[in-house]
Amino acid sequence: MSEMGDRIAEALSRIRQEKPLIHHITNFVVMNDTANVTLHVGALPVMAHAAEEVSEMVSLAGALVLNPGTLSPAWVESMLIAGRQANQRDIPIVLDPVGAGATKLRTESNLRLLSDLKIAIVRGNSGEIGALSGAGGLVKGVESVAGVQDPIAVARALARERETVVAITGKRDIISDGERVLGVDNGHEWLQTNTGTGCMSTTMIAAFAAVERDYLWAAAAGLACFGLAAELAAEKAMGPASFKVALFDQIYNLTPEQLAEGAKIVELT
Amino acid sequence: MSEMGDRIAEALSRIRQEKPLIHHITNFVVMNDTANVTLHVGALPVMAHAAEEVSEMVSLAGALVLNPGTLSPAWVESMLIAGRQANQRDIPIVLDPVGAGATKLRTESNLRLLSDLKIAIVRGNSGEIGALSGAGGLVKGVESVAGVQDPIAVARALARERETVVAITGKRDIISDGERVLGVDNGHEWLQTNTGTGCMSTTMIAAFAAVERDYLWAAAAGLACFGLAAELAAEKAMGPASFKVALFDQIYNLTPEQLAEGAKIVELT
């Protein structure tokens, strides 16, 4: 663990020194939470969706989050405008395909973002990634009710096909760039009792992607950091809302040393 | 209380077993809170408003919440599309007429939803229901500043006229299907210190309506459950925000047995 641990601990330190701007075009449900998570981990958030400004805004950013969780066609257009500019400037894009598989609009919009843009990292639950990969998976609203059978194979195949990094979050998170595969075993079941914790983990990944250009490692670091904060917060939980307060406090208070020691990342190939 | 208590306790158990999807087309202010309340009571939330997907999304749902609290004409159109599909599939619609009476747009949009759709339950404060029923009532922003004189008569008359269940929330909640009238005496004054607690109670009603097809009882159960959680949470309140944390924790922690014992529902006719 020590070499890996040092690497992601150093990335956390870099986030706090460089304070990269994380430009989000995201859903209405989580905007406040993901802005706060961005701040707590040490980066700067901005939420901006107007077609008239997204290209200019993303030019200042260290990473771009595209999260069509309450999508409309106009917002998807803004995502494409921002994404093209991000690609031109080599700014990493992290895609959170919320609800892919639940409706045709969601599945097709996410596939279009994957096709038209160079996406650095896609993070979704097993049902969402299954819907995008054609490997099956059933999504009820935004919840995965039936995931893919073999997440390692699906993550690797989709990553290879789309030339991206794919992260499937679950009890063990599976991350692949098409060749390498990592597993992250941090996390806590309290996370499932709050809305938007998937979106928050995507924001954490984006903060790491802004300072760590090996996106496989950025994704693993973001998920380990978020999951570890959840583990530490769980001790103070009396229910979902007190857990969320403790989680946000803990993201802020987490030291690089704690992260180096507590991250549970395994190389699976 | 015991027969009533058993009935609503069983409904709460069914929510947690079946995890019905509650599709919300709701206002920006409360989206995060009502998504969380949906999860905490045991159901699954989805927020989706695009005209292109609402019909498909609602088809998977156990109930549909229409809450035009930050309405615009385009969102009202999406509500109508989703509502028509819900009606066709016999999925209950719960309407929260936020701010009816405050502006012409709000009053007319809510009346249109009531006219064009078969609404299972309408829940509003006294001023809002007064505005919809023509019985008077004054609304300042989204707050009832002067309610109806005789809530029982107004609820019963509006329920009969619109063939729906009407719930007027206040110190004693009054619920009628046009014939029967129930009163719910659960609740706590801390609820008034937070925004969106009316919207949250509507979400609770929708979760119960997804498993209990006698909508008079679904409305009473949702309000009793929410009000009881507030009573239990009040002990931990140091102010509005710590109350809200305790309320959300308590909704999650509330057992069917506690609900059976603590619900204060009275038959008024």
Place this chain on the structure above:
Amino acid sequence: MSEMGDRIAEALSRIRQEKPLIHHITNFVVMNDTANVTLHVGALPVMAHAAEEVSEMVSLAGALVLNPGTLSPAWVESMLIAGRQANQRDIPIVLDPVGAGATKLRTESNLRLLSDLKIAIVRGNSGEIGALSGAGGLVKGVESVAGVQDPIAVARALARERETVVAITGKRDIISDGERVLGVDNGHEWLQTNTGTGCMSTTMIAAFAAVERDYLWAAAAGLACFGLAAELAAEKAMGPASFKVALFDQIYNLTPEQLAEGAKIVELT
């Protein structure tokens, strides 16, 4: 302090007696928080942005908040419609120019609101006010990364040019109506760890502007009240989220006597 203290303490009492409606046309990130802050200080919030209703809604209001933090051209048009009606009725407008300086759309939209409307108070960080005044200032997303050199001179000059009150928030808040200059030394560094605390302070100012027609004093009172609540809340902070819970509780619990005693307002000219 005693005369000043009595004056702003009396204003806080008036908010709680009169419960003025504060109409917000604001950004998606903070809607829930600023609605809650409005309630906690003692006023009534409403969020409404539809061009079809903003003129009618603002007519009932004690103050109008314009906060283009997640702006689009259509929302700016609604702000202009509401603002013109507010001006006609002599209802004070408080402008929060979120992200002015970060993109052309933000800078120009805020300048247009300043030009086309009579704004009672503008509150921004040093970078945002710098961008509006032409005095420089650099904004990264919504964060001031390089402020104006001489905030007193800039606040006074912009206030004079625009015939408004300008409040530049920072370690010491600087407020000027073009002649008089006040400094407010309340506040706590925990405020910087949460998103939207600037927006919350604008809402506090608007609540005071609804009852205190000397807008220089309304701005100082709002900032002192918010900053004092933050100081008192800081004792309970274990991190940003527990601080926010304590802050909201404290705004609600703050008495006029505490405000009279704890406000740190200095006359700088």
